[in-house]
Amino acid sequence: MKKALGIDIGGTKISYAIVDEEGNFLNEVHKIKTPKTKDEIFDTLACIVSEAENDVDFIAIATAGAVNNENTKVIGSTANLPSGYKDIDFSLLSNKKVFIENDANSAAYAEYKLGAAKGYNNSITLTLGTGVGSGIIINGKLLKGKSGAAGEMHFMLERNEKRLCTCGSYDCFEAYASGNGLRKTAVEIFNDSSITTYEVIEKAKNNDKNALLALEVWQKDITLGILGLNNIFDTDCFVLSGSMEQFVDTKKIEDFVNLKTVTTKTKVFHAKMGNYSGMIGVVLLGFDLLN
Amino acid sequence: MKKALGIDIGGTKISYAIVDEEGNFLNEVHKIKTPKTKDEIFDTLACIVSEAENDVDFIAIATAGAVNNENTKVIGSTANLPSGYKDIDFSLLSNKKVFIENDANSAAYAEYKLGAAKGYNNSITLTLGTGVGSGIIINGKLLKGKSGAAGEMHFMLERNEKRLCTCGSYDCFEAYASGNGLRKTAVEIFNDSSITTYEVIEKAKNNDKNALLALEVWQKDITLGILGLNNIFDTDCFVLSGSMEQFVDTKKIEDFVNLKTVTTKTKVFHAKMGNYSGMIGVVLLGFDLLN
Numbered sequence: 183m184k185k186a187l188g189i190d191i192g193g194t195k196i197s198y199a200i201v202d203e204e205g206n207f208l209n210e211v212h213k214i215k216t217p218k219t220k221d222e223i224f225d226t227l228a229c230i231v232s233e234a235e236n237d238v239d240f241i242a243i244a245t246a247g248a249v250n251n252e253n254t255k256v257i258g259s260t261a262n263l264p265s266g267y268k269d270i271d272f273s274l275l276s277n278k279k280v281f282i283e284n285d286a287n288s289a290a291y292a293e294y295k296l297g298a299a300k301g302y303n304n305s306i307t308l309t310l311g312t313g314v315g316s317g318i319i320i321n322g323k324l325l326k327g328k329s330g331a332a333g334e335m336h337f338m339l340e341r342n343e344k345r346l347c348t349c350g351s352y353d354c355f356e357a358y359a360s361g362n363g364l365r366k367t368a369v370e371i372f373n374d375s376s377i378t379t380y381e382v383i384e385k386a387k388n389n390d391k392n393a394l395l396a397l398e399v400w401q402k403d404i405t406l407g408i409l410g411l412n413n414i415f416d417t418d419c420f421v422l423s424g425s426m427e428q429f430v431d432t433k434k435i436e437d438f439v440n441l442k443t444v445t446t447k448t449k450v451f452h453a454k455m456g457n458y459s460g461m462i463g464v465v466l467l468g469f470d471l472l473n
Numbered sequence: 474m475k476k477a478l479g480i481d482i483g484g485t486k487i488s489y490a491i492v493d494e495e496g497n498f499l500n501e502v503h504k505i506k507t508p509k510t511k512d513e514i515f516d517t518l519a520c521i522v523s524e525a526e527n528d529v530d531f532i533a534i535a536t537a538g539a540v541n542n543e544n545t546k547v548i549g550s551t552a553n554l555p556s557g558y559k560d561i562d563f564s565l566l567s568n569k570k571v572f573i574e575n576d577a578n579s580a581a582y583a584e585y586k587l588g589a590a591k592g593y594n595n596s597i598t599l600t601l602g603t604g605v606g607s608g609i610i611i612n613g614k615l616l617k618g619k620s621g622a623a624g625e626m627h628f629m630l631e632r633n634e635k636r637l638c639t640c641g642s643y644d645c646f647e648a649y650a651s652g653n654g655l656r657k658t659a660v661e662i663f664n665d666s667s668i669t670t671y672e673v674i675e676k677a678k679n680n681d682k683n684a685l686l687a688l689e690v691w692q693k694d695i696t697l698g699i700l701g702l703n704n705i706f707d708t709d710c711f712v713l714s715g716s717m718e719q720f721v722d723t724k725k726i727e728d729f730v731n732l733k734t735v736t737t738k739t740k741v742f743h744a745k746m747g748n749y750s751g752m753i754g755v756v757l758l759g760f761d762l763l764n
Contacts, residue, residue, distance in 0.1 A: 248736070258735070304619050318705075320616065327707025328595045331736035337701025339632050341649070341694060349735045351700065358632070403632060409642065410628025414609075414705070416618025444549070444640045445539070445622035 186468055187234045188461040189227065190244045190285060192216065193262025196223075197458065198230050200238060201465040205296050211458060220266040224275075231275045240279040242468040243272060244288040244460035248331035253281050253471065258331055261348065281468035285460040287324050287333060289453075290317020292463030293421045297454040302418035306411055307453070308335065310404070310426035313348065314356040314363075318415070324467070335359070337410065339403060358403035361426045367403075368396035383429065397429060405435045408450065409442055416445035423453030477759055478525045479752040480518065481535045481576060483507065484553025487514075488749065489521050491529060492756040496587050502749060511557040515566075522566045531570040533759040534563060535579040535751035539622035544572050544762065549622055552639065572759040576751040578615050578624060580744075581608020583754030584712045589742040593709035597702055598744070599626065601695070601717035604639065605647040605654075609706070615758070626650070628701065630694060649694035652717045658694075659687040674720065688720060696726045699741065700733055707736035714744030 185208060189198040196216050200208040212230075217223050231241055247268060248258035256268040272280045283291075290299075290307035299305035303322050309315035314335045318325040325332045340353035345366060347354040357363050361379045368382040369375050371392050385393035408420055422430055436450040455462060476499055479492040487507050491499040503521075508514050522532055538559060539549035547559040563571045574582075581590075581598035590596035594613050600606035605626045609616040616623045631644035636657060638645040648654050656670040662683050676684035699711055713721055727741040746753060 257737075320611065325611065325706070327736060328709045329707055329737040332705065332707035334704040334707075334735045336704040336735050337628060338697045339629060341630050341697060349733075351733045351735075354701075354704075406629045406632060410645075411705075413625040413627040413645075414623065414702075415616070416620055416623035416625075418619045442640075442642045444625045444627050444642075445618060446548075446620040 184239045184469065185237070186240050186242045186465045187231065187238045188242050188244070188465040189230065190458070190461040190464075191223070191227075191246065191263070192285070193246060193260075196226065196230070197461060199458075199461065200234060201242075201462055203466075203469045205292070205462045205466055207458075211461075216263070218264060220264050220270055223264070223267065224270055227272075227275055235276045235278050238278065240281055240468055240472060241276050242461075242464040243280065243282040244285040244464040245282055246285055248329070249282050249284045249287075250330040251326050253283055253468075256282070257329060279472060281464070281472060283324075283464045283467055284315075284317075284333075285464075286315025287317040287326075288461070288463035288467060289315070289423055289455065289459040290319060290421070290463065291324060291467045292455045292459040293423065293453055294319045294322070295466045296462070297459065298421045298451040299419050304415065304417040305419045305421060306415065306417050307421040307423055308359070308404075308408075309424040310360060310422060310430070311424040312361050314360045315424070320415070335407070337407070339406060355403075355407040358400070359407055363403065364396060364400040364426070367399050368393065371396045371399070401430055401435065404430060405438050408435060409439045412439055412443050412448045413445055417448055419449040419451055421451050421453050423455070423459065427452060475530045475760065476528070477531050477533045477756045478522065478529045479533050479535070479756040480521065481579075481749070481752040481755075482514070482518075482554070483537060483576070484551075487517065487521070488752060489525075490749075490752065491525060492533075492753060494757075494760045496583070496753045496757055498749075502752075507554070509555060511555050511561055514555070514558065515561055518563075518566055526567045526569050529569065531572055531759055531763060532567050533752075533755040534571065534573040535576040535755040536573055537576055539620070540573050540575045540578075541621040542617050544574055544759075547573070548620060570763060572755070572763060574615075574755045574758055575606075575608070575624075576755075577606025578608040579752070579754035579758060580606070580714055580746065580750040581610060581712070581754065582615060582758045583746045583750040584714065584744055585610045585613070586757045587753070588745040588750065589712045590710050595706065595708040596710045596712060597706060597708050598712040598714055599650070599695075599699075600715040601651060601713060601721070602715040603652050605651045606715070611706070626698070628698070630697060646694075646698040649691070650698055654694065655687060655691040655717070658690050659684065662687045662690070692721055692726065695721060696729050699726060700730045703730055703734050703739045704736055708739055710740040710742055712742050712744050714746070714750065718743060
């Protein structure tokens with residue numbers, strides 16, 4: 183069976199393993215801390231690749247940042263990685279083909295091929311973490327847009343500049359639906375700028391009224407975003423992944439969206455592919471697009 | 474050259490003409506008032522079709538309402554047409570193939586093939602009239618979604634139930650960006666529930682401060698929606714069509730969106746295909762999909 187070296191480059195760690203064309207790990211997943219400069223990142227990747235490249239058909243890299251339509255280059259800057267990261271020429275890492283894709287797109291592809299969205303040709307996977315990532319699948323293909331950057335969940339949920347988003351605009355979906363969005367909602371409700379996302383979750387476990395309200399408002403904001411996306415895309419299903427998705431009631435979201443949608447009913451699922459969905463997804467996508 | 478009978482069924486009138494595969498009219502466009510019941514609509518269409526069907530390769534109908542992925546059936550109800558309209562079996566109109574598509578999707582396809590978005594593989598056409606219609610083109614194909622209903626511009630611009638939308642949800646883009654949205658914005662600014670869209674436009678021509686402010690707020694709301702859509706779709710261009718688009722400054726919208734987008738720069742154009750874009754578009758789409 184064919185296989186690839188899968189690598190996931192995140193802001194805090196780089197994970198890698200050899201993955202076959204059915205998405206199975208052929209060795210243990212290795213993790214190392216993400217270096218602080220782009221040159222160190224390149225050298226680290228070169229070392230990882232040189233150990234494995236003779237055993238695999240190609241190298242597949244899931245990365246933060248938008249990736250071009252040729253799957254060769256990062257085209258958008260990413261706040262969590264060092265400056266100049268997007269100038270790395272990944273093709274220099276190996277004599278074998280190096281295939282790259284955005285990590286949220288890769289995770290969405292893994293959910294589509296093997297996970298919660300398996301069997302559905304149209305799905306939107308929202309990765310709810312510190313921020314919000316997404317991957318949109320239409321008729322079995324990733325929505326990439328003209329340059330490859332499509333799928334940014336920066337549409338506005340307010341009109342009057344209430345909450346600054348990391349992107350420089352105000353009131354994007356990400357500024358409400360992310361873990362950081364939950365924190366900001368809690369700051370407003372508690373009237374305490376020092377409260378953290380972790381504290382909100384802990385207080386909610388102890389039935390603190392304000393914390394429960396913050397989670398309720400946060401979930402409602404996620405719900406409004408999903409309703410809008412279902413009206414735009416008329417998709418088969420939504421998959422919620424990432425560190426924050428465990429705090430979401432998918433059934434409640436699905437019921438509200440299906441009550442209000444002007445297209446047709448959709449489904450809302452918890453993700454199934456776990457922490458390595460990006461690594462698995464980029465390998466599967468590489469096999470589908472390179473063959 | 475091949476040709477089709479193009480028909481556009483709107484809430485107030487039915488327009489029709491014979492159109493060739495390059496989008497040229499081969500006779501004058503005829504218009505009649507839309508009858509009040511679904512049976513009368515069917516009989517009227519049957520009469521129109523019987524006169525022309527021997528001269529054409531197929532019948533192409535642009536209609537209000539969502540149309541299924543097989544282009545045979547209206548699947549969503551439409552407020553402007555009689556009850557039961559969606560149960561009309563259009564295939565019974567002719568022994569020739571009857572091809573139908575949503576009117577806003579058809580208009581978008583006309584702009585893509587022959588109009589303002591010609592030469593761009595990715596575009597979003599927003600029809601700004603009493604409501605907002607849209608058609609989304611991705612890699613040269615209409616976005617239809619799982620059932621055919623995709624492209625509804627009912628994503629939320631506010632979170633706290635400020636303005637009821639025609640769809641039953643609150644604060645959809647349509648409730649702000651449409652002609653009716655302009656009226657509602659003006660009602661708030663003038664604090665006068667009797668003001669009409671027409672009056673706002675007339676007052677603005679006379680430099681009435683409140684009317685100009687209403688138009689400015691309305692255009693800003695359209696801009697925020699387009700910014701969000703460009704972040705989701707990373708599209709080549711937006712085309713604004715419909716009766717209200719003449720009051721929009723496309724350059725201002727484009728500049729703001731390109732300053733703030735997190736994907737890549739886009740373009741914002743006025744439509745070029747005129748009042749019969751739906752009729753022309755559904756003929757062109759029929760030729761592309763039936764061949």
